[in-house]
Amino acid sequence: AQSVTQLDSHVSVSEGTPVLLRCNYSSSYSPSLFWYVQHPNKGLQLLLKYTSAATLVKGINGFEAEFKKSETSFHLTKPSAHMSDAAEYFCVVTAYNFGNEKLTFGTGTRLTIIP
C-alpha cells in the first residue's frame, strides 16, 4: 500500500522569497516520487522525479526536492519565487520500478505568489 500527504492545501509567498511545499509519503516498497505542476487551464507537467539515485533532485524552473527516508518526506523547494510559479502542485508516489498505473497523487497544494 502507498499514500502521499501534502501538508498544506494552500501556500502564499511573496515574489522573490523562498518556496516550500511539503509532502510526506508512505510506501510498502522503495518508492519513486514525483512532483507535478498544473497551471490554470493547462495539463499537468512533470517538475522532477526521484527514482533511488541522488537524494537531492533538481527539476525544471529552478525547483528541487530532497528525498529523506528517515522522515518519509519529499518536500519541494525553490530559492526565489516568480509570479509564473503560481499554480497547483501535486506530490506523487509509486513503488520503485512499478509502472505509471500505480501512481498515487496527493490532494495538491495551491501556490499563490504575492507581488
Added chain:
Amino acid sequence: GAGVSQSPSNKVTEKGKDVELRCDPISGHTALYWYRQSLGQGLEFLIYFQGNSAPDKSGLPSDRFSAERTGGSVSTLTIQRTQQEDSAVYLCASSLGVVGEQYFGPGTRLTVT
C-alpha cells in the same frame, strides 16, 4: 509536436444522459491513462491502456463507466446515466511505455446538472 488533446474541453449534461469523452494521445505512445480530478481532491486513477488492452479496470467508479481504445491511438471514456457526483475534470495522459514520463492533456470539465 502535438501534445495530448482532449475533447470537448467543457461538457454540461443533464442527469441521466450519457456522455463520451475523447482523448488523442501523443503519436507513438503505447500507454494511455484516464484520471478524474474532483474539486479539492487529488487525481483519482480510473483506467489505463497498454495498446488497446486495459489490464485493470478496477479503478472505474461504477459499471456506468467504460472506456475503449482503438488502433492503439484514440480513447473514449463513456459515462452512462450520468449522476451529479460524476461532475469533475477528466484528465487523459499518455506515455511511451508504462514506465515512461506521462504527458497530460488539458482535461474535459464535466458538469452534470
